[in-house]
Amino acid sequence: MAAREIDHRAPEPPFRQIAADLTGESERGELSPGRPVPSEKELVERYGVARNTVRSALAVLRENGLVYTVPNRGTYVCDRNESAGDGQSKE
């Protein structure tokens, strides 16, 4: 549960490493649609980075259509049976 390995000296910036890590989890089905990305706070603790960094990583996933964020609620994994173009309403 604690601190994934983030290499601050690697050419890949931390936020991309995190995005890649989360993307991997998503592809491996380790993140189920409905409660994927833990809260930003949890990710901060897990990767040992700043919140901004986590948010940058999540922005990448969002841009890739892997997740969608509901303001003041959380970020969820998209069902991705389909394309990946929309926001996927969550009621």
Added chain:
Amino acid sequence: MAAREIDHRAPEPPFRQIAADLTGESERGELSPGRPVPSEKELVERYGVARNTVRSALAVLRENGLVYTVPNRGTYVCDRNESAGDGQSKE
């Protein structure tokens, strides 16, 4: 609402071009005391520059007494276009 023209080849560096632009708006009354300079993020998008560049521009306005910045709040236009001596506390 999008991308003001910034000439990266002009003798005037971008941050001064931006400062001049904002100063012009201020003089034209397009920036009312209380909510002048949009957020740094908005300016970043508007001018298509890095945040640091925007901050440099705002620093110029601040030095000229045109605006004052409240930490973690925002940057506001000073009430008077007069002198330019104080920081004008905003509580």
Added chain:
DNA sequence: TAAGATTTGTGCGTATGTATT
């Protein structure tokens, strides 16, 4: 109903590394 906690949104302060001129 009212707190209080949780979570995301937003905004600024600051530092570092790299690239360009």
Added chain:
DNA sequence: TAATACATACGCACAAATCTT
């Protein structure tokens, strides 16, 4: 070398919506 700009990251504070108790 210095000035300028960009990318990235860390920190801190507060707002607002939501969820919990």
